[in-house]
Amino acid sequence: MSAANETAPSAGGFVADRPAHGITHTMPQLLxxxxxxxxxxxxxxxxxxxxxxxxxxxxxxxxxxDxxxxxxxxxxxxxxxxAVLGDNRPEWLIAELAAQSLGAAVVGIYPTxxxxxxxxxLAVSRARVVVAEDQEQVDKLLAMDAESAxxxxxxxxxxxxxxxxxxxDHPMLREFTAVEDAGREYAKGRDGWLDDEIARSEPESLAVICTTSGTTSKPKLAELSHANLLSMADxxxxxxxxxxxFRYVxxxxFAWIGEQMLAVACSLHTGFTVSFPEDSSTQRADLREIGPDVMFAPPRIWESLLSEVQVRIDESGPLKRAIFGWGYDVMDxxxxxxxxxxxxxAGLKLAAGIADLVATRPIREQLGLTRIKRCYTGGAPLxxxxxxxxHSIGVNLKQIYGQTEICGIAVLHRDDAVSFASVGEPLxxxxxxxxxKQEIMLRSSAVFRGYHRNDDATGEAVTRxxxxxxxxxxxxxxxGQLIVVDRLKDVVFADDGTMYSHAFIENKLKFSPYVEEAVVFSGTGLDVPEAADADAAMCAIITVDPATxxxxxxxxxxSFTTYTDLASKPEVYDLVAEEIATANEGLMxxxxxxxxxxxxxQFDPDDDEITRTRKVRRNVIGERYAPIITALAEGQEELTMESTVTYQDGTVAQRSLPLRIFDLTGYSLPAGRVRRKVWSGRK
Known part of the structure; x- marks a missing residue:
């Protein structure tokens, strides 16, 4: 591992000068x-x-x-x-492995x-065949007009x-099982042909194309080889x-590298079983029924699981709350x-065993995490x-760090060295x-082949x-553990050289069960950190969690009617003010x-305000909510926003919405306030 002060190589065109990976097979060959x-x-x-x-x-x-x-x-x-467009089903993986068996590749498209x-x-990949899930996805494909497509x-x-x-009745449409039937007919008289095609593929052959997150522009298409994915799994x-x-749900x-990482590469590398829930509404119940041994989820999933615990405990009686509170403190x-x-x-170990039995194990059972042995979070800071x-309820959660261009994972916590502020050590x-400017640079056999049909971007991403x-x-x-501050473009350097991140502050705020999203900025430099004023007041745009x-x-x-009505309540402002004041106590x-x-x-991916993996598009927020940002920076007390409302019958109306700005200067937490427990939404 190189020293932190070592100078990075200069950027240039890409050449495949990487450590040997030892991968001698492709994923269809593993199947x-x-x-x-x-x-x-x-x-x-x-x-x-x-x-x-x-x-x-x-x-x-x-x-x-077939x-x-x-x-x-x-x-x-x-x-x-x-191309494959749809929710997770066995057919998704069958299509992926079938394409790879022919020496082709697959590109996943988010179902939303x-x-x-x-x-x-579709245009960049030049896909001529699209495997789509259902009527909704088929309709989207058939509705593409010549101009937009x-x-x-x-x-x-x-x-x-x-x-x-x-x-x-459309000439482009074919049912999946009909293609399988046609495949069996096609195979007649071609004995050994597919075996030869599978054998011809090399580990360095293109296997999967994954889209990047695209927080500031259209996503790029990252090419990953069989060797990239399988060396990462190894x-x-x-x-x-x-x-x-092991069992995995x-x-x-599958369009996200995180799912390709575990459900495809690791499954074929080790042979564990992959389970598919019946529906998105039954995922939690199906998760509990399967009891997976390994799990990977982005922070929003772990945050929602915590919110579920908070709701359940808040609804329980005083005795159960007291028992859990005692057990949690011991386990913590x-x-x-x-x-x-x-x-x-010995004493703490004995007490923890009792606490786990009566308090935290039932929580793990409710969450479906009783059998869990390996669980990870990544994609954004937790x-x-x-x-x-x-960790306090007995779940060995680990942070991973990586990105699509290095098969999703390059750095990982070890069992005996889990630091809650770091992302671990390199694999x-x-x-x-x-x-x-302290840019993190990585090198391994999992580094991608390049961006599909975009040599210029590849040259900028990977050095010679x-x-x-x-x-x-x-x-x-x-x-020797890696601390990730933020995206380089989002890091702010104070006059004294201190490096800090708005994302770190945002995560502190989002720990509150009442805060769904938070966008933090100083001055008016929301999407251009260089324009941020390190001496200006720190401000935040908050969306509340409608459930909690x-x-x-x-x-x-x-009483309230809509989300807009709920978010405008003075009592809700006071509630969030207390949560922010509490978070401020842990900040410089x-x-x-x-x-x-x-x-x-709420921020909506359909409005381009967040990505499909729920990363905030700061440039979009900065442009769309410029009046709010200016009002916050200038210290105004309120402003009026014009909002377009589309009703279910298709009619559109313009509404003027007054927004209150809450100033925390001189604010102090209410006297006698008891600090909210991490596992509770109550004060």
């Missing part, structure tokens, strides 16, 4: 091996009509081969790209994608949920052993000792308080050093020596939030 070694073991299972429907490795392989022959019949060839977001991926080459749409499509399981007995979009002390690299003493909460075979510019600022702490704030309002007999004085406003609406 062939697993089907031969354990044909009758369960590879995938999907819940349908309340019943888990298993698929063995043998059947999985047969369906992949669909691969079917794709070949549709004209898919080596070097092509097949619409308009130019959809056509951009410039460059789109789609010829065939294959759907795997026929409900509602029975009467559709290094991850070297640190955290995972075997075929697939809930995150034990978790703190372990986080310091020590072992709890607040240290949330992090510690899960084996991963090098790290720091460039200008194979170093990946992450675009993040950070440093190593005294224990709504429950709090009902408990306190505060110069970066404490002084003024805030409760936004009249």
């Amino acid at each position: 062939e091996r697993l089907a031969a070694q354990r044909p009758d073991q369960i590879a995938l299972q999907e819940k349908r009509y309340g019943i888990w429907m298993p698929m063995t490795w043998k059947v999985y392989r047969e369906r992949v081969r 669909f691969a022959h079917g794709l070949a019949g549709l004209g898919v060839q080596r070097g092509d790209v097949v 994608s619409i308009g130019t977001e959809l056509t951009h991926v 410039d460059g789109v080459l789609v010829e065939h749409i294959v759907f795997y949920d026929p409900h509602g499509l029975e009467q559709y 290094r991850l399981t070297e640190v955290d052993p995972i075997d075929a007995s 697939s809930t995150l979009p 002390r034990a978790a703190t000792v372990r986080a310091e690299g020590k072992k709890p003493g 607040g240290p308080d949330v992090f510690q909460f899960f 084996p075979g991963t090098e790290i050093q720091f460039g200008d 020596q194979g170093w990946l510019h992450t675009g993040d600022a950070g440093y190593l702490d005294d224990n 704030v709504g429950a709090w309002a009902e408990h306190n007999r505060i 004085e110069r970066i404490r939030v002084n003024r805030f406003v409760l936004l009249h609406k």
Whole structure:
């Protein structure tokens, strides 16, 4: 591992000068091996009509081969790209492995994608075949007009949920099972042909194209090879052993590198079972039923699980609350000792065993985390308080750090060194050093091949020596663990050289169960940190969590109708003011939030305000809410926003909404206020 003050290599064109990865196979080749070694073991299972429907490795392989022959019949060839648009189903993975069996690649599209977001991926990838889930996705594809779909080459749409499509008669449409049937016909007289195609593929062949987060522009398409993905899986399981007995529940979009990382690469690398919930509304229940051994989720999932705990405990009786409070305090002390690299003493260990039995184990059972052995969070920073909460209830949660361009993971906590403020240490075979302004730079065999049809962007991202510019600022702490400050473009440097991040402050605010999103800024430099005034008051635009704030309002007999009405209540402003004041206590004085406003609406990915993975697009917020930002920076007491409201019948109306600005200067917490417990929404 390179020293923190080492100068980074200069940027330039990319050459594949990387450490040897030792990967000698592709993912379809691994599928062939697993089907031969354990044909009758369960590879995938999907819940349908309340019943888990298993698929063995043998059947999985047969369906992949049938669909691969079917794709070949549709004209898919080596070097092509097949797009997949839909929610997580076995058919998604069958399509992916089938395309790869032919030497083609797959590009995933988020099922919520619409308009130019959809056509951009299709145009850049030049996909001629799209595998779509259901009527909703098919309708979006058929509705693309010639003007908006410039460059789109789609010829065939294959759907795997026929409900509602029975009467559709369009020459591009084909049912998934019909393509499999056609594949079996295509295979006749071509004995050994597909085996040869699978054998021809090399580990360095293109396997998957994943879209980047695209917080400031249209997403780029990152090319990942079989070797990239499988070397990442090999290094991850070297640190955290995972075997075929593990169970994993697939809930995150396959278009995201995080799900490709575990549900695809790690599953094929180790042979564990992947389970698919019946519906998004049953995910929590299905998670509890399966009891996964390994889990990966972004911070918003862990935050929502904590909110669920808070609601449940707040609704329980005084005795249960008291027992849990005692048990949590004991477990928290034990978790703190372990986080310091020590072992709890005999007395604390005994007390923790009792506390776990009567208090925290029932919580893990409710969350479906009783059997969990490996669980990770990534994609965005997780607040240290949330992090510690899960360790205090006996969940060995670890932060990972990476990005799409390095297969999602490059840095990981070790079991005996989980620091709530860091993201851990580099995986084996991963090098790290720091460039200008402490930019984190990484190098390993998992670094991507480049951006699809975008050589200029590839040259900017990867140096000639194979170093990946992450675009993040950070440093190593005294224990050699990586501290990520924020995106380099979002880091602010104070006059004394202190480096701080708005994201760190935002995460402190979002730890409150009442705060859904927070956008923090100083001066008017929201999307241009260079314009931020380090001496100006820190301000925040807040959106409240409608579930927890709504429950709090009902408990306190505060009536409301809509989200806008709820967010405008003086009582809600006072509630959030207390939460922000509490968060300020843990911040340096110069970066404490002084003024805030409760936004009249939630941030919405369909409005481009946040990405599909819920990362805030600061440039969009800065432009759209410029009057609010100016009013906060100037210390105004209120302002009026013009809002367009579209009703269900399609009618549109303009509304003038008064917004109050709350000034925390001189604010002090109410006398006698008891600090809210981390596990409770009550004061």
